[in-house]
Amino acid sequence: MSNFRLTLERRQQVSTLRSAATYILGLLVGLGCGVLVLLAAGAPASTLMDDLVVQVFFSARGLAQTLTLAVPLIMVGLAALAAMRLRFWNVGIEGQLWLGAIGATLVANNDFGSEALRLPIMLIASALAGAIWIAVPLLLKLKANVNELVVTLLLSNVAYLLLQHLLFGAWKDPVNSFPVSPRFDDNEQLASLGFGNLHSGIYLALAITLLMAVLVQKSRTGFYIDVIGHNRRTALATGIPVTATLTLMILLSGALAGLAGGLIVTGVEHRLTQTIGINTTFSGIVIAFVARFNPLAILPTAIALAGIYNAGSTLKVFYGIPDAIVVLIQGIVLLTLLMVQFFRSYRVSLLRRTPPQTARQIT
Amino acid sequence: MSQGAPLLTLSAIDKSFDIHRVLEGVSFDLAKGEVHALLGENGAGKSTLMNILIGVYSADAGSLTLEGLPLIIGKPSDSARHGIGMVHQHFRLVDRLTPTENLLLAADDHPHLKTRTAARNALLATAREVGFTLNPDCPVGELSVAEKQRAEICKVLALGARILILDEPTAVLTDAEASSMLGAIRRMAESGRSIILITHKLREVVGFSHRVTIMRRGKTVAAGLDTTQLSIEKIASLMMGSSASSVAPSSTPDTTTSSLQPRGPDLLAIAHLHAQRDDGAPALTDVSLRVRAGEILGLAGVGGNGQHELVETLNGIRSASAGSVMIDGADALEFPPNQRRQLGLRVIPADRMATALASDLTIAANLSLTAVVRGRFGRFWLNRRRMEREAKASIEQHDIAGARPHGRMGLLSGGNAQKVLLAREIDSGMKLLLAHSPTRGLDIRASAAVHQRLREAVAQGAACLLVSEDVEEIMALSDRICVISAGKITGELPGDASAADIGRLILGHE
Numbered sequence: 075m076s077n078f079r080l081t082l083e084r085r086q087q088v089s090t091l092r093s094a095a096t097y098i099l100g101l102l103v104g105l106g107c108g109v110l111v112l113l114a115a116g117a118p119a120s121t122l123m124d125d126l127v128v129q130v131f132f133s134a135r136g137l138a139q140t141l142t143l144a145v146p147l148i149m150v151g152l153a154a155l156a157a158m159r160l161r162f163w164n165v166g167i168e169g170q171l172w173l174g175a176i177g178a179t180l181v182a183n184n185d186f187g188s189e190a191l192r193l194p195i196m197l198i199a200s201a202l203a204g205a206i207w208i209a210v211p212l213l214l215k216l217k218a219n220v221n222e223l224v225v226t227l228l229l230s231n232v233a234y235l236l237l238q239h240l241l242f243g244a245w246k247d248p249v250n251s252f253p254v255s256p257r258f259d260d261n262e263q264l265a266s267l268g269f270g271n272l273h274s275g276i277y278l279a280l281a282i283t284l285l286m287a288v289l290v291q292k293s294r295t296g297f298y299i300d301v302i303g304h305n306r307r308t309a310l311a312t313g314i315p316v317t318a319t320l321t322l323m324i325l326l327s328g329a330l331a332g333l334a335g336g337l338i339v340t341g342v343e344h345r346l347t348q349t350i351g352i353n354t355t356f357s358g359i360v361i362a363f364v365a366r367f368n369p370l371a372i373l374p375t376a377i378a379l380a381g382i383y384n385a386g387s388t389l390k391v392f393y394g395i396p397d398a399i400v401v402l403i404q405g406i407v408l409l410t411l412l413m414v415q416f417f418r419s420y421r422v423s424l425l426r427r428t429p430p431q432t433a434r435q436i437t
Numbered sequence: 438m439s440q441g442a443p444l445l446t447l448s449a450i451d452k453s454f455d456i457h458r459v460l461e462g463v464s465f466d467l468a469k470g471e472v473h474a475l476l477g478e479n480g481a482g483k484s485t486l487m488n489i490l491i492g493v494y495s496a497d498a499g500s501l502t503l504e505g506l507p508l509i510i511g512k513p514s515d516s517a518r519h520g521i522g523m524v525h526q527h528f529r530l531v532d533r534l535t536p537t538e539n540l541l542l543a544a545d546d547h548p549h550l551k552t553r554t555a556a557r558n559a560l561l562a563t564a565r566e567v568g569f570t571l572n573p574d575c576p577v578g579e580l581s582v583a584e585k586q587r588a589e590i591c592k593v594l595a596l597g598a599r600i601l602i603l604d605e606p607t608a609v610l611t612d613a614e615a616s617s618m619l620g621a622i623r624r625m626a627e628s629g630r631s632i633i634l635i636t637h638k639l640r641e642v643v644g645f646s647h648r649v650t651i652m653r654r655g656k657t658v659a660a661g662l663d664t665t666q667l668s669i670e671k672i673a674s675l676m677m678g679s680s681a682s683s684v685a686p687s688s689t690p691d692t693t694t695s696s697l698q699p700r701g702p703d704l705l706a707i708a709h710l711h712a713q714r715d716d717g718a719p720a721l722t723d724v725s726l727r728v729r730a731g732e733i734l735g736l737a738g739v740g741g742n743g744q745h746e747l748v749e750t751l752n753g754i755r756s757a758s759a760g761s762v763m764i765d766g767a768d769a770l771e772f773p774p775n776q777r778r779q780l781g782l783r784v785i786p787a788d789r790m791a792t793a794l795a796s797d798l799t800i801a802a803n804l805s806l807t808a809v810v811r812g813r814f815g816r817f818w819l820n821r822r823r824m825e826r827e828a829k830a831s832i833e834q835h836d837i838a839g840a841r842p843h844g845r846m847g848l849l850s851g852g853n854a855q856k857v858l859l860a861r862e863i864d865s866g867m868k869l870l871l872a873h874s875p876t877r878g879l880d881i882r883a884s885a886a887v888h889q890r891l892r893e894a895v896a897q898g899a900a901c902l903l904v905s906e907d908v909e910e911i912m913a914l915s916d917r918i919c920v921i922s923a924g925k926i927t928g929e930l931p932g933d934a935s936a937a938d939i940g941r942l943i944l945g946h947e
Binding site: 079081083084085087292293294296297298300301304305307308309310311312313314315421 | 454455495511752753754773774775776777778784786791792793794795796797798802806807809810812814815816817818819821848
């Protein structure tokens, strides 16, 4: 029998300082592990700092690209947050994003509405399409108690097949050999801000983040969300409008994901392609978790993750490091952050065993 | 009963959790062949002490000896090897397996029990020895609570326990089942086993234990007293400290305050109500009840006879299959919880943390939950500052110890959590209070406070339907008593009916 033992105690109260310190530590450990993975994959140590930090955040071109990538990430982060605060597992953010992109393109292809209103109609269509796509799992959940994990996940595949069906068929640009839709007209594109590819969609993303923060933290609905998310039975028994709140927030989640798709096609691609929004479900969930479901914290988190993505494409071009490495780093950061939650809530200590006078071995 | 050297001694045990000192120099000893009652209010440290004995926690300081030799227990299997077994309030049984299979599952360290026949025979032999009837081949999930408990006890004994810790064994039993269980406990002691009996019911202590140890706030206030020398009043005063016996259940005032109130109109009228359990089996068949303003109607009965479903149906979270529910004259059958609350319904459910409070939210949020639904703190935007201010006032007014508006609900003790719930539910809009086992898991002092709140509520003109499995509670509070059995109302008695009369009705239809 060893002379030491490990003990575990739940902390009765956790100070804000401890909470912040463990969180930052977890983030650093996660990023540190990510760097090790990069080195192991063959990235040169000498230029890593330059590639990972300086080029993506402190050079004009790099920052512009980082912010451009951050716009849809902010939206999917908010989409994940809207659903996960209610313990509704929307793992079909990609599907809603693709539907949103399809919705916007549908409006552009058919020239719905006047030219002046075309762009807003496209964005509204993208939000509506995303909301309609998530309405299916929501209805199944409310009416038949079908697990939303399965339905949202599988509907993403359906959405992707629909996207490919359109791009290889009816919507294929006749003058292009790639499976892409015809290029949008100028009035169907978001204004460029003259800073790299950055477009006016970033204002929309900022405004929606603020609105979300107000909704979640200041409104009566935000209070309902907290109660439903933490104890649904209590919410039901005390007369909180559970179904209405759930419907509102889940449709909002789908709409935000759809809008992310709309912003990508109107702001960056200017056409529908089959490469948009890949892996955004996972990114959205990671962002929401890392931001601890706080809407305002979504902003820096999404921008930081966009930086990693941006650096990822540099690493891919120059050192042949695959895209999957970026997803791996995201995963590592998420895991370390989840693990430090444990050290936040529990005290682990190594104690010397008090030696009993005559230790009796267990018979 | 203590002859010679004690079998088991715990001496000067200290234990702290984080900054809270839970046990401070606690000592306890157990003789062979005795029933030793361990008493104390909630939070006195009984469970912690027993968890140290069975190896769930380890003590910070102090020593354990078994038969004069130091005993080192690092993990639960160590205590099992020394023949120490515990029957928890929540049984450690797998519902889908039979008692035999449950024994097999737990018999890792017992090679001789490793076959199905051996386990089954061991279980039956144990049952015969203590005088239980037991079906070893029926899945545990289909057994009644009392049968589950017998299966659990037999399992622990068959695994070789000679020191048996029973945590409130009669809390879930009817009076008749409880006396048969207490008889079996005496028989186990007579056959040479030693029993530690944790209980809140003083009558059981006086009638069935040899010695008593009483804990208060993490210390032993009386160690190993001979039960024959003690009265219920004396034990109550030791348990509660100075201001003692006035709040003991045997001396609580009767219902005179509320019976002086004139009876008003029916605030609740249920007629021919039918409802189903989750699995589709009938839970309520043709239940009719009326509760008038200014009275407490006690609904007695053994748990699991439809009480849970009745409370949920009245709350509005379970739909009735037939019948009518009138709250303050309005037909509320189709109403969701929110509209029922607008009619004046307030609910104290049996499982408060699961269906009335949110343990991860702040105390302020829990106190203002229903007011937020009513729109008191704003229609669209919440006035959080006002919420906090009112929560602070409420905490002071109701003397909720250890509560701060920003504190997490889950950190409050059971008694204080119930105070939060009562403070929220008993408000100016209350007309009909539905209370289901409102003192379950609370100590004497907290129970007395809850009873006082209920009496005050009806004295001010509210109606109260008290659903409880505790006959003493029903008798102490009710103006009229109804009995529910197998989903039917089997009879009505006046408020001063004797326990025997109530018991006859409860058991008559089983």
